[in-house]
Amino acid sequence: MSHSLRSNLTAGMIVQASNLVLPLLTIPLLARSFATDGFGRYVIAVAATTYVCLVVEWGLTISAARTVAHHRDVPDKLAETFWVNIATRFMLLGPAAAILVFVDFFFVRDFNFSAVAILALLGTAINTDWLLLGLERGRDIATRVLLGRLVTTLLVFGLVRGRSDIILAFSLWVTGGFISSLLIFISSKRRVPPLNSAITMASVFKNIADQRHSFTIRAAALLYAISAPIIAGAVTGPGAAGLYGGADRIARAALGFFGQISNAVTPRTNYLFRASPSEMIRFMRISATVQIVVASVCCIFIFVAAPLLVRYILGVPFVDSVELLKVLSGLVPLVVINNILGVQFLVPLGSEKQVARSTLFTLLAFLIGSFLLGLQFGAFGVAIATILAEMFCLSLLMSTLLRLHPEVLGTGKGWQA
Template identity: 25%
Template structure:
């Protein structure tokens, strides 16, 4: 068990290097070459797409991961779950795509950059085809790592070769969406070639039932998306692309630090789900140790992020992003705060099946964040967005912690 966790942790560590550290090589280059406005426009386009992508994901990264992890040894059931999830996502893609193209065609805010939003759209197809939930469920995360690293390294090379001036925004979007699309196509090809599953269309009634069962978790994930992605989206609508550029620049640095803890969280979720099914007391003991082992480094990293905000902004983003310093200070302790909410919310509540209760907590956070954004963004712009994000995460963490304290002794 420990060996498998170590392998999965190492694989996800390498994956996050691909997802965050390797792009950090290109990040300082891109923010300078594209400039705050075009860099902000690209991030606004991808933020807008998250509203649609989250519907297609439908919480499967947790629900299907959990179900597959709890079906070990039952190849037929795993095969059935794969097909249910994969074809459910394809069915969801159809109306979502129609709605997306109607919006970017009808509203001038989007239609004036129609090509940008069209190219970015293909990232949705790539995400659909890349079954992270399957590889996590069978706890063979090195497959995820291989596919990601190969294509992301190619993407990095292409960015340095072909994105050389501010007008190369379209080329950057083609490379970014292309990497995701090729990763997804290659992973599906590998799964079928290796006969890890047999691709068969499930009955429509089975798909409907699968979607119905996952609705609580989906609504929780969508609400999470609303209070995270809406930060960028509402900021862009009110304050423009340059403000999004300053905010996103700081937030990318925060995300890179935060994903140190995120790796461990992704690794242990299937394991925790199994423990809660069979050995609940052991699961709580495991989480208590995990809080100490990962929590202390997460706190120290957040503190360093706060203390050296200006130095990091100047080093990574450059002088033209000095407006991002105060934003980063607001975001600095989020890696530690979100680590705690992951423990109490994702690992404990979802791991034990408290999907509905988790959704209610996230609803409180989403409503609070929306109210704060409406008040703070017109007054303080990107800093107001960061302050709203910080306040919301504090409240969600406190609510999940209270739930954890009240219920952990019921085991």
């Protein structure tokens, strides 16, 4: 294992440890302070903001990190990539703000939410973690993300007292993210050489068009991930959104570990794609095997320990989240495998369009299934629909990989690992 990859993995694990430890401190406080209905409102506000921020992000985290990995030793190309992507995100701030107001008016119905969420959009615009990922500088991201999260955690404990503090808690979440983004931008800018030519509007619009498939992948996947508690709340009330949101946060906290592994592995895969295709195949197989084994163990642990996890993290009022968490434990291996097939295998191999199509089909299947099963079985039905959607996605991505790149699995002619 190379030094940069080992460093990225270590930094990613530190970040994800904060994803687990800090929520273990704040989620119980928020859940008990807001009760199930109030916590449901908080979850919906965070989910809606996260999704609207994706309009500003535009899938550039995937594509720009890949470009940086390919051209890390070409100063002019590195500088151009950095500033074109910054300009693109600021160009998208206007449409994102308009969507934010629309979401607020029809779903959240609290314009304090919009006022605070604008800061989240700005934080997304200046977040250049994609540059540091492409340069395999994960430790730079880790230190700055940790600082922002620690500030948020301390303020939550110092200021949040009851149901009237929902907007305050949301504001603190947004502020912590903005601090992290600002620090990451400052660190990234120091690593970018001077720009020798001006950025034109034509290059910005071309960037938006070129990254449409990356945006589709991110938008569909994120909408699918964050809409489940919203749908649960829509079909059975805010209390169900809180119950589902609590279980979902525990499951996705575990998934965050594998997201950090993906962030470390993908730039290395992109680099080897040009340097040594056969070495890339070997590296992909080894990393995939390790991730799947660990994800399976994690799934079993969450399923068995669900009663204890819910009791000590969420509290007694969330006892109905236990069965939801047992179902959602299946997300861990399924999401990990789908991320391996899509982001770590097919995207670096040039099949981004096919991944985008599979992700859209999965989103459509989930939306239909979650509404139908949610109306019949409530939040439990939404959880079942989530698992079925991931299984459907797995079948689509696996068939695409076998059809276009069988050499990755050793089932066809191609590169030899």
